[in-house]
Amino acid sequence: MTFDFSPLLPESTPAPAKRWSGFPEFNFIGGHIDNATVPVDDLRAAVDRALAREGADIATYSLRSGPQGYRPLREYLVQKLKRYSGIDTTADDILLTSGSLQAMDLVNKLLLERGDTVIVEETNYGGTFSKLRAMGVDMVPVPLDAEGMRMDALETVLNDLAAKGIRPKYIFTIATVHNPTGTILPLDRRHRMLELAKQHGVPIFEDECYSDLVWANERPPALRALDDSGMVIHIGTFSKTVGPALRVGYINADWPVLGRLIALKTDAGSPALEQMMLAEYCPDHFDDHVRRCNAVLEGKLDAMIDAVDECFGTTVEFAKPPGGIFLWLKLPEGVTTPQLAAVAGAKGVAVNPGPDWSLEGDADRWIRLCFANPPIETIRKGVARLAEICREEFGVPEISGNIRR
């Protein structure tokens, strides 16, 4: 007889996973990147050199570097954070994690309890919402415009909360290449956010997950770079530049915070081989690699925009993002994207429906389309199929590929 675990599970247990059945034919979801840009040969050479020199060290937990992760990679990150994000830091104030998702879980575990309040961009990474909901945390949304989080709205939110006696635990922001809108918060808003945060005693939790992927290869300094009080907790990752399967992320924070995050990281260190490989690979190759990736990604984005223009015509609204791996697209009135996503998903076209990525009132008219992974030809075919499905379900777009249906 099968043992029944269900009476033993806490009430809050999430629904079980479904069995994984492979990627869809047209995969416009997930933070996957372009397979062809993975620098396989350079990575092979890098991991081989690292193992030849230090392979025997895998006999000890975290090699010879302690619980914060492989020191040479932390030292490379010190250089990278300075050059890319304007942050002055040291290897002692960096914790390597299993992707930026573990980083996010650790920061949430440190600061949040059921019933707490946080401030988030109204439209946001779906995982931000799902993690916070699972923890029973109240999210107060701040709307965005074409330049990212609106500071007038943030000020109102902070004042309203203060009036209610609520001190939010943090302001979460993806300030540089926001997910999914792609916006980049300008310098003056960054200064203003820090000013408001300081005034209200609310830390900033800054996620630079996508920030290396900017077509112009230039960006404003990170919020952490503009702060000298230690109030910004900064996370980042190599997932979007070298590969998400590697799961190498990091947290940069002042020691009073970082020391506590280390204490909460109960996995005896993140896997070391990726850390060794990246520490060997990045100093010589990362900068050129990222420029190459950005050229490829912008080409794919352009192909997607062309396909959207061709297949959806003027029925959709979007702005070309200055970087990233996704297009955030508004469909015409009458289309509900959860339904569109469900039907399209069943027909091999996977898209993120707006309500998973936004708390806005009209969220169900938006979809997120990731363009980094599929080849250009697949992007074209997939967008065409999506338009076809949308027309069948909702009667729009009436015109597709210049042909009135």
Place this chain on the structure above:
Amino acid sequence: MTFDFSPLLPESTPAPAKRWSGFPEFNFIGGHIDNATVPVDDLRAAVDRALAREGADIATYSLRSGPQGYRPLREYLVQKLKRYSGIDTTADDILLTSGSLQAMDLVNKLLLERGDTVIVEETNYGGTFSKLRAMGVDMVPVPLDAEGMRMDALETVLNDLAAKGIRPKYIFTIATVHNPTGTILPLDRRHRMLELAKQHGVPIFEDECYSDLVWANERPPALRALDDSGMVIHIGTFSKTVGPALRVGYINADWPVLGRLIALKTDAGSPALEQMMLAEYCPDHFDDHVRRCNAVLEGKLDAMIDAVDECFGTTVEFAKPPGGIFLWLKLPEGVTTPQLAAVAGAKGVAVNPGPDWSLEGDADRWIRLCFANPPIETIRKGVARLAEICREEFGVPEISGNIRR
């Protein structure tokens, strides 16, 4: 001015980590293994082959294998679990994790809430205790003898709890090469444990962390192999055979449990490179490698026992373990091992004091000495230094190295 995070932290926040300052001169703590046995050249060849063939797949989360981890490694584990542990399972019922510690955290997260009760071996892996304490879970200890957990005592504990109306969430057991006693639970006790567990409706949480490290290269079937009801959740790791820095562990459980564990694993998959490397390395090399490791480890254990005999003489009690990487040692009356560990630690000799590893009344007379990592000469010198420190602090051993002090 420095931002003060302390008013924002939940009450239960653990103490911050101390800055890591490197390994001690004589390192008899931590599950490190022997550096010289790490098969560096075979691992280099394996990871290179895997990357040459499938390196571009790191562009997608979890390669092409989904959230349970790299399928070829899960398929190897199916073979290994059959041959080593007697378990019949499939790749679909295995979840790869970042070491067995993440596996343990996931199982605990699935089943436990503050105030719950679990049954544990009275002497146990220190991390078992610390994780459960941090979760506010009550631990009911079952004493061990020379053959592991005592079934008469388990029966009493289960009956007592039932009489109080308490249904424990699991029985945690390291049945094969118990940490730290090294005991291997005989087959008849395994059957009895399953019988008692079934009778009381209590699942078994089986940790086979060290079970490949048996001098005889033979062991009883895992508890999971002897059960056909799905009541055993089984975890294991490559940490003690190939290297802890790799952080590759796994959970094997029936789908109703595994599907829920996958849903709780919020890190978007464990790092893939180690999984690719092990899947390539293990089929050809693992069996021979483990035999070589066991020969080396038994040699180091013998060296440690010789050193203990020479330096501590008859003042200490221990049994030679049939496998593993540690010696569990009882010091004479008058010695308190937390004090010994503190003084020895300050003088470069790191040992685990008993109270971190045991709930027994006389736990503070025991220490755990790990012998796998230090070279034999270091083991000799370190044990001698420990005896010297013990003599200075507690007056015993009076005789050390056949010289009366």
